[in-house]
Amino acid sequence: xxxxxxxxxxxxxxxxxxxxxxxxxxxxxxxxxxxxxxxxxxxxxxxxxxxxxxxxxxxxxxxxxxxxxxxxxxxxxxxxxxxxxxxxxxxxxxxxxxxxxxxxxxxxxxxxxxxxxxxxxxxxxxxxxxxxxxxxxxxxxxxxxxxxxxxxxxxxxxxxxxxxxxxxxxxxxxxxxxxxxxxxxxxxxxxxxxxxxxxxxxxxxxxxxxxxxxxxxxxxxxxxxxxxxxxxxxxxxxxxxxxxxxxxxxxxxxxxxxxxxxxxxxxxxxxxxxxxxxxxxxxxxxxxxxxxxxxxxxxxxxxxxxxxxxxxxxxxxx
Amino acid sequence: xxxxxxxxxxxxxxxxxxxxxxxxxxxxxxxxxxxxxxxxxxxxxxxxxxxxxxxxxxxxxxxxxxxxxxxxxxxxxxxxxxxxxxxxxxxxxxxxxxxxxxxxxxxxxxxxxxxxxxxxxxxxxxxxxxxxxxxxxxxxxxxxxxxxxxxxxxxxxxxxxxxxxxxxxxxxxxxxxxxxxxxxxxxxxxxxxxxxxxxxxxxxxxxxxxxxxxxxxxxxxxxxxxxxxxxxxxxxxxxxxxxxxxxxxxxxxxxxxxxxxxxxxxxxxxxxxxxxxxxxxxxxxxxxxxxxxxxxxxxxxxxxxxxxxxxxxxxxxx
Numbered sequence: 001x002x003x004x005x006x007x008x009x010x011x012x013x014x015x016x017x018x019x020x021x022x023x024x025x026x027x028x029x030x031x032x033x034x035x036x037x038x039x040x041x042x043x044x045x046x047x048x049x050x051x052x053x054x055x056x057x058x059x060x061x062x063x064x065x066x067x068x069x070x071x072x073x074x075x076x077x078x079x080x081x082x083x084x085x086x087x088x089x090x091x092x093x094x095x096x097x098x099x100x101x102x103x104x105x106x107x108x109x110x111x112x113x114x115x116x117x118x119x120x121x122x123x124x125x126x127x128x129x130x131x132x133x134x135x136x137x138x139x140x141x142x143x144x145x146x147x148x149x150x151x152x153x154x155x156x157x158x159x160x161x162x163x164x165x166x167x168x169x170x171x172x173x174x175x176x177x178x179x180x181x182x183x184x185x186x187x188x189x190x191x192x193x194x195x196x197x198x199x200x201x202x203x204x205x206x207x208x209x210x211x212x213x214x215x216x217x218x219x220x221x222x223x224x225x226x227x228x229x230x231x232x233x234x235x236x237x238x239x240x241x242x243x244x245x246x247x248x249x250x251x252x253x254x255x256x257x258x259x260x261x262x263x264x265x266x267x268x269x270x271x272x273x274x275x276x277x278x279x280x281x282x283x284x285x286x287x288x289x290x291x292x293x294x295x296x297x298x299x300x301x302x303x304x305x306x307x308x309x310x311x312x313x314x315x316x317x318x
Numbered sequence: 319x320x321x322x323x324x325x326x327x328x329x330x331x332x333x334x335x336x337x338x339x340x341x342x343x344x345x346x347x348x349x350x351x352x353x354x355x356x357x358x359x360x361x362x363x364x365x366x367x368x369x370x371x372x373x374x375x376x377x378x379x380x381x382x383x384x385x386x387x388x389x390x391x392x393x394x395x396x397x398x399x400x401x402x403x404x405x406x407x408x409x410x411x412x413x414x415x416x417x418x419x420x421x422x423x424x425x426x427x428x429x430x431x432x433x434x435x436x437x438x439x440x441x442x443x444x445x446x447x448x449x450x451x452x453x454x455x456x457x458x459x460x461x462x463x464x465x466x467x468x469x470x471x472x473x474x475x476x477x478x479x480x481x482x483x484x485x486x487x488x489x490x491x492x493x494x495x496x497x498x499x500x501x502x503x504x505x506x507x508x509x510x511x512x513x514x515x516x517x518x519x520x521x522x523x524x525x526x527x528x529x530x531x532x533x534x535x536x537x538x539x540x541x542x543x544x545x546x547x548x549x550x551x552x553x554x555x556x557x558x559x560x561x562x563x564x565x566x567x568x569x570x571x572x573x574x575x576x577x578x579x580x581x582x583x584x585x586x587x588x589x590x591x592x593x594x595x596x597x598x599x600x601x602x603x604x605x606x607x608x609x610x611x612x613x614x615x616x617x618x619x620x621x622x623x624x625x626x627x628x629x630x631x632x633x634x635x636x
Contacts, residue, residue: 111636152629153636154632154636155636156636157632157633157636158633192626193629195589195592195593196549196593197592197593198592221622222622222626223585223588223622223623223626223628223629224545224582224585224588224589224621224622224623225545225585225588225589227542227543227545227546228545228546228548228549228589230546231514231546231549231550232549260622260625260626264542267541267542267543270541270542270543271513271543271546274513274515274516275513275514275515302622303542304539304540304541304542304578304620305541305542307578308510308540308541308578310541311470311511311541314472314475315475315476318429318471318472318473318474318475
């Protein structure tokens with residue numbers, strides 16, 4: 001049985017993900033040029049910057065200049081990322097340009113949380129309680145729970161669906177205590193442990209418990225299964241995906257430099273186009289944006305579709 | 319409904335595919351070293367050389383030295399490729415080392431056949447009749463029909479399943495006329511047009527007509543859907559796949575240099591390991607063979623699993 005959606009929503013994370021991990025400094029103008037190119041593709045959500053400490057992520061020390069510099073297009077929600085009060089405050093300065101939504105982000109793996117965030121489970125829950133209160137105080141709606149390492153963890157191994165359920169329940173409790181209404185649940189394969197079978201199992205388990213939450217998948221292509229996992233999600237009716245043009249980004253946890261990060265937006269759009277699922281995105285324009293991203297970073301990106309191109313032009317010529 | 323096989327057979331084509339397309343000359347010793355490394359992984363079928371005119375494919379002018387030089391391992395079938403009587407004669411000189419099986423190879427796209435082989439449909443059928451007779455005369459069994467461009471063609475566009483059925487029927491007729499018994503049917507996505515949906519449709523159509531043929535998929539990752547397509551085949555019980563270690567090879571028809579060719583064997587094995595489908599292959603040894611292949615060709619290969627590694631070592635360490 002398949003339950004493909006009629007259309008999906010894509011949250012483009014390429015600018016934020018990509019320019020965070022690239023070693024060389026990327027010019028502010030180049031970042032803006034990519035955001036503007038993406039704005040013209042039909043994408044409706046684009047994450048444009050990360051408000052993190054420049055000391056930790058020098059690649060985003062120009063977040064204000066980027067967010068102040070791109071040309072907003074009506075109908076496109078521009079989002080940003082932050083991890084603490086300082087980051088939230090910086091984002092709040094751009095309420096007129098940014099679509100600000102708060103998430104409750106929890107790792108299903110405590111080992112990952114310790115290694116990556118230097119927090120144990122209780123510390124993570126406490127941080128999210130504080131952040132949720134800060135969002136509410138600032139008038140930023142908190143409508144999403146995000147579970148990192150939902151399929152497995154390089155430090156903890158396989159993650160059981162029951163552990164993910166507990167993590168989601170924790171997030172919903174934090175939201176309820178603060179009076180926030182959670183509508184979206186994002187399951188993130190942070191370190192590339194998902195397989196189609198694990199996608200099916202976890203989605204089935206989560207839906208049984210919370211049938212009304214809208215599911216979103218954040219998939220990495222760390223081990224080559226990214227698009228197969230996306231397809232497994234589509235089969236089950238998942239209609240919200242994060243992705244990055246060109247496969248911009250990378251995985252700092254993969255153990256080897258050069259491991260791919262997010263699935264490539266154009267490969268997801270291509271798959272949907274071929275399956276008859278609407279995305280609202282012009283694939284040809286998106287591929288051009290991906291090629292622009294390659295020129296900006298100065299090296300080949302993981303997306304194979306950037307090499308070969310889509311089928312529509314070949315069909316027209318045939 | 320899924321019908322995953324308990325185990326699959328993989329025909330490794332990396333050495334033949336890869337060393338054919340690499341621009342630089344690859345030393346004969348290096349080719350042999352890769353074949354010997356692959357022999358130790360548990361793979362049971364390895365295509366080791368192409369007996370083609372050195373004028374056309376200089377990369378295989380040392381086919382005899384390679385085939386005479388590797389260390390055959392009991393239980394492994396070493397295969398080779400040829401396209402005409404001269405190639406067959408060269409292969410026959412190695413009957414003691416090679417597992418010689420003849421195929422009837424037809425393109426479902428006449429346009430591809432014209433462009434790639436300079437033959438129209440009738441010319442292609444006539445060539446296969448002659449080749450089948452030559453195989454029979456030499457005592458080489460002809461047990462396989464292979465359909466190129468079975469999912470689509472850069473020159474003809476989408477290929478209808480009905481066209482593939484006609485092509486298969488042509489191949490079976492040629493075999494029957496020569497008294498050959500066809501057991502295997504290989505469907506090749508020569509130019510990267512397959513999607514999971516097209517895999518499902520074509521396999522269903524073919525099985526309805528010829529339920530007793532053993533199906534094999536030859537998938538290219540030209541547009542990023544290779545492993546998703548393999549997964550679609552696995553779901554339907556397809557138990558035979560061609561692939562290339564590291565994703566060695568490439569697609570000369572993709573329009574851009576650097577487009578990936580065959581799916582990477584280690585990504586297929588990884589998927590099967592994670593799904594509980596036996597391959598007989600030691601994934602760690604195969605990844606090492608893929609890294610050897612990268613050192614031999616002197617550049618990064620398309621496989622992402624070579625970057626990130628498999629999950630088993632992480633599970634053990636967790």
